[in-house]
Amino acid sequence: MYSSPPALEKLVQELSKLPSIGRKTARRLAFHLISGDREKMEDLANSILNAKNRLVHCTRCYGISESEICQICESTHRDSELLCVVERASDILPFENSGAYKGFYFVLGGVLSPLDGIKPETLHIPELVERIEKENVKELILALGSSPEAESTALYIDRRLANLPCKRTKLARGIPVGSELEFIDDVTMLRAFEERVRV
Numbered sequence: 001m002y003s004s005p006p007a008l009e010k011l012v013q014e015l016s017k018l019p020s021i022g023r024k025t026a027r028r029l030a031f032h033l034i035s036g037d038r039e040k041m042e043d044l045a046n047s048i049l050n051a052k053n054r055l056v057h058c059t060r061c062y063g064i065s066e067s068e069i070c071q072i073c074e075s076t077h078r079d080s081e082l083l084c085v086v087e088r089a090s091d092i093l094p095f096e097n098s099g100a101y102k103g104f105y106f107v108l109g110g111v112l113s114p115l116d117g118i119k120p121e122t123l124h125i126p127e128l129v130e131r132i133e134k135e136n137v138k139e140l141i142l143a144l145g146s147s148p149e150a151e152s153t154a155l156y157i158d159r160r161l162a163n164l165p166c167k168r169t170k171l172a173r174g175i176p177v178g179s180e181l182e183f184i185d186d187v188t189m190l191r192a193f194e195e196r197v198r199v
Helices: 006-015 023-035 038-054 089-098 125-134 148-160 186-194
Strands: 079-086 103-107 139-143 167-170
Touching: 006 023, 023 038, 079 089, 079 125, 089 103, 125 148, 139 148, 148 167
Parallel strands: 079 103, 079 139, 139 167
Antiparallel strands: none
16 A cells, blocks of 8 residues: 655645645645745745744734834824724735725734633733724724624623723625625625615
8 A cells, every 4th residue: 555755744744734725635735846846845935934034913903014013004194093903914905905994903813712712811902902092093993704703802892992982893794796695694694684774
């Protein structure tokens, strides 16, 4: 019976630790990498190490940056009265790509999940409250997703900020553009119905 060389198995094992990469995909990626020329594989390895060595978390919003303060936080062309709270740094990209949002961001670093040991102090919630108390934030947009954990995190933040004058909003939920109603799940349909708007 054939068994893969240990070096190949180790590569497959490491690739399968990446998010959304199962063992089959990891094996396919591993074979693709080792079949290419050495220079391309070295470029990939160097890019990973370079990113790991150079990228840090912004000390103001906890997004990803190559300097202590990220480009977004340094910008003087953004609306300082708007602050959008997201779960992960990667969640900033869809907002930036849409061009619809011109305020600042704050990355929580996850959502509350007591069963997994993720408590308010594990996340950047204390820092968020401190920032809102010190800055002139008029509206806090909670863009945390729709999982039960995200919903409970939004509710927790809302309660923590109950005595502060800033308005708290969350993203609307509903039917994606271009979808057929017959394929929409029950929860999405309920949210779309509850958050309907005037035509």
